[in-house]
Amino acid sequence: MIKIGRLNLGNAPRVAAVITDDKNGQSLKNAIKQGADLLELRIDFFKGIEPENLSKTVRKIKQSRLPLIATVRSKTEGGKKSLTDRQRKEIFQHIIPIVDAVDIELSSKNIIKDIVGSAKKQNKKVIVSYHNFKETPSDGKLNKIIKDSKKAGADIIKLAAMARNMQDILRLANLTLKHKNLITLSMGSMAKISRVIFPIFGSLITYGEVGVSTASGQMPLNILKKELELYK
């Protein structure tokens, strides 16, 4: 069974809270209160990304003892800040020693090798991610992305794709059932249900809001927890 920090993945849906460095640590407080299983640090949403500032923030978050995933989403895949590859790489290198996993885009060709290498060397888990805000690619293309992500060193592969119709949601559900070690989610107006059903079909992690919304179709974490409880 795969783990992030001390958290086992795969035997039950796990709910990650999406966290920023907001004032008074409100999103962190909400995450703890609402029972998040782990935290995704969306560093591209952080106000303070200078090394000293960042360390201080993450050390504070670490006191929650929840496993941490560090994400510095690239602008092209939905990131908030425009950061150069060099900036992103520096942030990752700085943060890897103090988190449990990194999430890096398959499309971050210039830096993925170094980031994956550093993470592996330090025994941190690697999530290789793919985001498509326009459509859900064909099954053939999705399978190719999975294969390429494994080749790039992924322990876990995350696929997030816009659903243009209900068939798109079914296709991604089917893929989730067929493969191991996937995180899947559909985006868009019809996609809210995917946050609950994909974990039931085997998606390792589902992401809930605790203050900042980072993707369409995302639900408040406390509601997401209740829904998973209802259908378990």
Next chain:
Amino acid sequence: MIKIGRLNLGNAPRVAAVITDDKNGQSLKNAIKQGADLLELRIDFFKGIEPENLSKTVRKIKQSRLPLIATVRSKTEGGKKSLTDRQRKEIFQHIIPIVDAVDIELSSKNIIKDIVGSAKKQNKKVIVSYHNFKETPSDGKLNKIIKDSKKAGADIIKLAAMARNMQDILRLANLTLKHKNLITLSMGSMAKISRVIFPIFGSLITYGEVGVSTASGQMPLNILKKELELYK
């Protein structure tokens, strides 16, 4: 668009309350209070099935002005009472003039032709149903059931099948998306989610409990309504 009584089906998920002739009409009261769109009379669960008794009960229920589906489920497909074909036929013939639709099993070979004929003559809708408490048949078999049901005169085809794994649920979801005028539901421990997602994939009616549970995976109607609202 297909209708049962004055209720349009297909533009939004419709929630039917499963009703019996319980004491004080409690299930009917619950159905109205919780916002049922229509009622399924499970006459095989009724205590009083003699013609006079039955007419009296159904006329009372009719005061709710909700569209009515009459079901006299055969024992082999999950009915409560053991009734002969002749008894079931008499109940149907007696009840057809005062309801809006009948639900009869494709497997009720001795009486289906007469019941469908009577219903059509009186401008009532015909639901031809199939229940499998062991498994979800192959796609080929399910398509054959749909074809045979249409041939038997179905306006709407209802498929209820035991889900032995999540793949079974996905297959039935896929079928729901492909065909028109279906009611689909999965049964079993993992199947509760089907009550909410199949309507999203196009299943015309989903059934909620308002006092008596008649199938595994069924949810209380008020919760079902809330869930459909959350994901609409």
